[in-house]
Amino acid sequence: MSGSTHYEDLAGRRFGRLVASHRSYSKKYYPSFYGATWVCKCDCGNICEVLAVNLKTGRTRSCGCLRSDNASMVIEKNRKTPSGKKHSYHGEMMTVREMSDRYGVKTATIYAWIQRGKDLETMLDSFLRRREMRNEEVSI
Numbered sequence: 001m002s003g004s005t006h007y008e009d010l011a012g013r014r015f016g017r018l019v020a021s022h023r024s025y026s027k028k029y030y031p032s033f034y035g036a037t038w039v040c041k042c043d044c045g046n047i048c049e050v051l052a053v054n055l056k057t058g059r060t061r062s063c064g065c066l067r068s069d070n071a072s073m074v075i076e077k078n079r080k081t082p083s084g085k086k087h088s089y090h091g092e093m094m095t096v097r098e099m100s101d102r103y104g105v106k107t108a109t110i111y112a113w114i115q116r117g118k119d120l121e122t123m124l125d126s127f128l129r130r131r132e133m134r135n136e137e138v139s140i
């Protein structure tokens with residue numbers, strides 16, 4: 001099956017909650033230097049694009065719903081005092097205000113992620129990556 005092609009064919013294979021559908025060439029989420037990207041269907045019904053390497057190493061096993069299930073439980077517990085509450089980003093505990101100051105994301109944006117039960121690490125990571133890519137485009 002593999003060997004003759006540069007990229008392994010993952011079509012139809014299951015990785016956690018995800019089933020790989022077809023290769024993505026959109027480069028919307030990942031520029032080509034990250035490697036092959038696959039469009040995957042999650043058991044929850046979401047469609048997402050995941051790097052092949054992340055599928056094969058088990059790093060990504062859902063569209064994000066696995067992690068946001070956990071995150072929303074933590075957020076539910078902390079809902080009473082959101083402003084002074086410390087949130088984790090890459091293991092570092094910060095208030096929303098501190099996160100906002102450090103990464104230049106509006107506090108309202110961070111609160112919206114929390115209220116919608118989003119995984120803060122995922123949202124911040126993709127926000128910072130999108131901004132980085134925009135900056136690179138601008139600087140050329």
Ligand SMILES: [Zn+2]
Nearest residue numbers: 042044063065
């Ligand atoms: Zn999902």
